[in-house]
Amino acid sequence: MSNLKIFSDLSHPELAKEICAELQMPLGQANIQIFSNGNPIVEIQECVRGSDVFVIGTQAPPASENFISFCILINALRYASARRITAVIPYLFESRSDKKDRPRIAIVSRLVAQMLETSGINRAIFIDLHAPQIQGFFRLPTDTINGAGLICKFLKQRDLSNYVIVAPDAGEAKKLHPFQELMPQLPLAMLDKRRYAHDEKPTVHKLIGDVGGKVALIIDDEISSGGTIKEAADFFQRLPANERPSEIRVATTHPILSGNAMSTLNQSGIKELIAINTVPVPETKKQATQFEFHLLSPANIIAKTIEIIHT
Structure with missing residues (x-):
């Protein structure tokens, strides 16, 4: 070129x-x-x-x-x-x-x-x-x-019959349309999360939808401190046994993972984190996980975008 x-x-x-x-x-x-x-x-x-x-x-x-x-x-x-x-x-x-x-x-x-x-x-x-x-x-x-294509392509390699997409708040629910278009068979649930100050301590008040006995796939555009995921996991644990998800998995575009985020995510009990490699994740943080951690490269889709714009 x-x-x-x-x-x-x-x-x-x-x-x-x-x-x-x-x-x-x-x-x-x-x-x-x-x-x-x-x-x-x-x-x-x-x-x-x-x-x-x-x-x-x-x-x-x-x-x-x-x-x-x-x-x-x-x-x-x-x-x-x-x-x-x-x-x-x-x-x-x-x-x-x-x-x-x-x-x-x-x-x-x-x-x-x-x-x-x-x-x-x-x-x-x-x-x-x-x-x-x-x-x-x-x-x-x-x-x-849109990072949804990369994440959905990765997810479609497994059996999704018992999965439910969970939006951590109303704002994130608006961003889930690409996931619903690419995986229309999956039901959607939403958490009512509120943040009362400019800190990293959100509070979940209620769940809209059904996650009982299902694999809850929480999708957030970025994970910084891990506080939103930890609060969601804690909320699920406070539900009656028959209303809790069987396990929690997480997908995000931007794995910021600042400070003690890995420790917070480990404490949350999630089974898996799927992220796109939009920011570098230090090797020490990768090794500190107690869950499956998959980092997807956006290089191919960025390269194709460059080719289209250049031509």
Whole structure:
């Protein structure tokens, strides 16, 4: 593919290499260094003049440092005369800060959009944005890849006759339409979850639907602290014996798994976690699981999206 180049910041180099392998092309050469004072410097080490450039970066610790480096990488490519720059962001920085739900707070995801535009992007690609309105924060074309296809393809390799899809809250229930379209035979249940403060301690009040004796498949767009899953599991345990699920399995697009998330998930008693590799999961966390952990690569679908946009 002529004039196509792929670059990556330091946030998820393994995924960038997988995408390049799918495209059968090398990763672009750039030197990204972080000085002892925390300031990054980026140098593009090959000619990109007139090229169609795709830059891969995701929110991964240290998130703020990686985001600034990502913006500087984009700006360096712009000043190196790249013809078009598309940001490929599997997990958008600050995507949970998408509305002003308290006085005197910032809508940070809108600020992120403005910073990316100022850096010099012409287009952006995401996987499962936390809220659809985030696309409206950008004044340029955006594409959102739906992660449901990857997860459903993996799930369809097993017997799903006793499964029920569980939405952890009303907001997530709205996002489950792709799963219902791909697996229409599965019934749907929903938990009434409420969060009374800006913390990671949700409370489940009731269940809408039937999970008694079934495999409860909780689907959430991201898992950060694991608190939502733990509270859902605890709620199920408080139900009468004949109304409890036989086991709990979880699927998510973004396995943030911050802090003590793995310990929290272990305590919840879930049997399985299926996630998409949108952010890097350290090997130490993978080894700390007491449940089945499947990490699905989005490299193929991202590569196909790049090919479509490039052509």
